[in-house]
Amino acid sequence: MKLLVLCSILATLHVSVTNAASNLVCYYNSASYIREGLGKLQNPDLELALQFCSHLVYGYLGIRGDNYQAYSLNENLDVYKHQFDEVTSLKRKYPHLKVLLSVGGDQDIDADHPDKYIELLEGGKVRQAGFIQTAYSLVKNHNFDGLDLSYQFPRNKPRKVHTGLGATWKSFKKLFTGDFVVDTNAALHKEQFTAFVRDVKDSLRADGLLLSLTVLPNVNSTWYFDAPALNSLVDFVNLAAFDFLTPARNPEEADYTAPIYDAGSQNRLGHYNVDFQVQYWLQQQFPSNKLNLGVASYGNAWKLTAESGIEGTPVVANTEGPAPEGLQSQKPGLLSYPEICSKLPNANNQHLKGNDSPLRRVSDPTKRFGNFAFRAVQDGVTEGLWISYNDLESASNRADYARAKNLGGVAFFDLSYDDFRGLCTNDKYPMLRAIKYRL
Ligand SMILES: *[C@@H]1O[C@H](CO)[C@@H](O)[C@H](O)[C@H]1NC(C)=O
Numbered sequence: 001m002k003l004l005v006l007c008s009i010l011a012t013l014h015v016s017v018t019n020a021a022s023n024l025v026c027y028y029n030s031a032s033y034i035r036e037g038l039g040k041l042q043n044p045d046l047e048l049a050l051q052f053c054s055h056l057v058y059g060y061l062g063i064r065g066d067n068y069q070a071y072s073l074n075e076n077l078d079v080y081k082h083q084f085d086e087v088t089s090l091k092r093k094y095p096h097l098k099v100l101l102s103v104g105g106d107q108d109i110d111a112d113h114p115d116k117y118i119e120l121l122e123g124g125k126v127r128q129a130g131f132i133q134t135a136y137s138l139v140k141n142h143n144f145d146g147l148d149l150s151y152q153f154p155r156n157k158p159r160k161v162h163t164g165l166g167a168t169w170k171s172f173k174k175l176f177t178g179d180f181v182v183d184t185n186a187a188l189h190k191e192q193f194t195a196f197v198r199d200v201k202d203s204l205r206a207d208g209l210l211l212s213l214t215v216l217p218n219v220n221s222t223w224y225f226d227a228p229a230l231n232s233l234v235d236f237v238n239l240a241a242f243d244f245l246t247p248a249r250n251p252e253e254a255d256y257t258a259p260i261y262d263a264g265s266q267n268r269l270g271h272y273n274v275d276f277q278v279q280y281w282l283q284q285q286f287p288s289n290k291l292n293l294g295v296a297s298y299g300n301a302w303k304l305t306a307e308s309g310i311e312g313t314p315v316v317a318n319t320e321g322p323a324p325e326g327l328q329s330q331k332p333g334l335l336s337y338p339e340i341c342s343k344l345p346n347a348n349n350q351h352l353k354g355n356d357s358p359l360r361r362v363s364d365p366t367k368r369f370g371n372f373a374f375r376a377v378q379d380g381v382t383e384g385l386w387i388s389y390n391d392l393e394s395a396s397n398r399a400d401y402a403r404a405k406n407l408g409g410v411a412f413f414d415l416s417y418d419d420f421r422g423l424c425t426n427d428k429y430p431m432l433r434a435i436k437y438r439l
Pocket of ligand 1: 221222
């Protein structure tokens with residue numbers, strides 16, 4: 001009887017300790033340190049964020065194509081200039097912070113070995129032991145608290161845009177050719193991945209190191225993640241539930257890139273929304289408090305053409321791929337939050353005309369799909385632009401969603417695309433703060 005009472009007291013305690021929605025997992029890609037100009041995020045900028053983050057996921061390690069060992073993709077900075085150690089030493093000042101070292105993250109682009117992530121799974125224990133040993137050493141030697149696998153699985157094929165008869169023929173053909181199957185051995189790879197994660201976990205256990213998984217955008221959880229089996233192996237899973245459409249993958253049509261719910265109609269795919277992805281993991285009995293919802297601090301920007309029309313309402317047709325890169329983002333089709341902020345109507349741009357005129361912003365009072373902002377090709381505008389993005393409000397809505405579903409919290413991708421200089425409203429890291437405030 002006494003034991004029973006004790007157990008139930010412990011159980012209550014446990015619930016209050018693992019208070020849902022208390023994680024704010026911040027992604028930090030050290031490549032942002034070597035950007036030029038305003039996009040350059042240096043250590044004093046990084047440090048300002050740490051009071052808000054429960055975890056910092058430091059990216060990225062890659063896999064060597066020739067021997068499958070783990071190594072820093074940014075070795076000069078991370079290892080030789082001691083950025084790994086600089087960042088993990090910040091834990092002394094922020095003792096609550098856990099810093100994990102991440103592998104992959106779609107940053108490990110290797111034209112000579114495009115399939116190395118699959119080859120590592122297929123390579124069996126010997127090949128994997130080399131990876132595991134080298135990853136463990138980097139974690140251990142540089143005082144990280146654990147490892148994150150942002151594993152680069154084959155991604156879904158993007159939806160093809162074809163009109164009329166072509167579309168019907170296409171969908172027929174797809175049925176016969178299995179056009180949507182990106183990996184005929186997905187079932188095997190799923191099994192191999194679980195076994196691999198088990199071995200990775202074994203390597204970390206003795207030191208009490210953490211292990212997390214990040215499900216990258218457009219990686220299909222059904223194919224690669226055995227949620228019930230992974231539950232006992234990982235501390236948490238971060239769902240990068242955004243970039244369902246991107247200007248690079250879907251050059252000819254623009255849409256909400258991270259709707260919380262299915263916007264329905266117009267042949268939208270039922271699994272391209274946050275709620276579907278979260279529900280999928282919950283239906284697999286994965287504990288909600290170990291699931292963190294990914295929120296992007298950047299927007300996706302398409303080039304509009306005259307044929308895209310002037311309404312802006314998604315799905316927007318006849319777009320022309322990624323909009324030009326921002327000075328800060330330095331990546332076509334991607335704009336950081338402060339870059340978007342400077343293009344929205346404000347005191348500096350209200351009188352500008354043509355290609356410099358402010359964007360028209362359309363917010364979403366239903367809180368279900370997200371915002372967009374655009375500038376149509378008309379009235380002297382030749383460079384049309386359409387952006388799907390988070391503002392402070394929609395980012396907070398996602399934190400609310402995470403809380404409502406009793407998730408562990410939010411995973412923020414990434415710190416360098418938030419307004420870390422306070423250019424927009426004088427507040428530094430306004431989006432990170434907005435999310436933290438709601439959790
Ligand atoms: C994976 O893809 C299949 C087929 O395209 C789809 O039905 C399923 O919902 C997807 N799973 C997730 C979690 O997105």
